[in-house]
Amino acid sequence: MRMSRIVRVAADLVYPAVxxxxxxxxxxxxxxxxxxxxxxxxxxxxxxxxxxxxxxxEVRKWLSGKVxxxxxxxxxxxxxxxxxxxxxxxxxxxxxxxxxSGSLFGTPVPxxxxxxxxxxxxxxxxxxxxxxCEVWGxxxxxxLYMMSGIQKEAT
Amino acid sequence: xxxEVVMIISLVIISAFFMVVAMxxxxxxxxxxxxxxxxxxxxxxxxGTNNQCTSVxxxxxxxxxxxxxxxxFCAVIGVALMFRRMxxxxxxxxx
Numbered sequence: 001m002r003m004s005r006i007v008r009v010a011a012d013l014v015y016p017a018v019x020x021x022x023x024x025x026x027x028x029x030x031x032x033x034x035x036x037x038x039x040x041x042x043x044x045x046x047x048x049x050x051x052x053x054x055x056x057x058e059v060r061k062w063l064s065g066k067v068x069x070x071x072x073x074x075x076x077x078x079x080x081x082x083x084x085x086x087x088x089x090x091x092x093x094x095x096x097x098x099x100x101s102g103s104l105f106g107t108p109v110p111x112x113x114x115x116x117x118x119x120x121x122x123x124x125x126x127x128x129x130x131x132x133c134e135v136w137g138x139x140x141x142x143x144l145y146m147m148s149g150i151q152k153e154a155t
Numbered sequence: 156x157x158x159e160v161v162m163i164i165s166l167v168i169i170s171a172f173f174m175v176v177a178m179x180x181x182x183x184x185x186x187x188x189x190x191x192x193x194x195x196x197x198x199x200x201x202x203g204t205n206n207q208c209t210s211v212x213x214x215x216x217x218x219x220x221x222x223x224x225x226x227x228f229c230a231v232i233g234v235a236l237m238f239r240r241m242x243x244x245x246x247x248x249x250x
Contacts, residue, residue, distance in 0.1 A: 030205065031205050032206060035208070075224075076225070076228055079220075079221065080221070096214050107203070124213045127220070128209070131224060142234050145234050
């Protein structure tokens, strides 16, 4: 049971903004309040908006649960893999090997108030991206399952 | 009437208890500050993040976030199992 055209057009317009805002929270997790969990939750809220505007059966056609589950597994595996990669650098598990290395995300940060730069943080942005990927897939999957339960009652 | 008296008396006792707890706390000057001072002083140089919350959750306390991710994963699996049961043995698309 899809909603009216006004609601659908509004959802179409709002959904990219929600997606971009969630990805912004994930990408700036090491500079501003937020992080992987919060950004992933925002993106999953966008999925709920689309499911409410269009019907569950229609969304189900172009939103596969297998893809979301794979996304979640890739996020968790990436999280553990990034943490395990510290062993290859001769450090302990969860050591921030990329910090102040001069390469990817490796610009050193001085102590005190500074403007903040995106290319800092060591492996924290990579962790944020993998956790955001995992929460995106996981929460969207939970919303899909719960909507399928409601659908059985309503019709 | 009796019920209201009991409610008022219990409300007074509970609020007095909370007032004692709130008065005995020292807001703004915690008893132990060694760990906070260390995170605030060395967090930016050691992790390279300006957001100290993220530096604690993803770097200093990385194991905690690993457990949190695992809990989320298990929660999704639990929801999947439950809603598969509720649909009466109907074959679902995904596990």
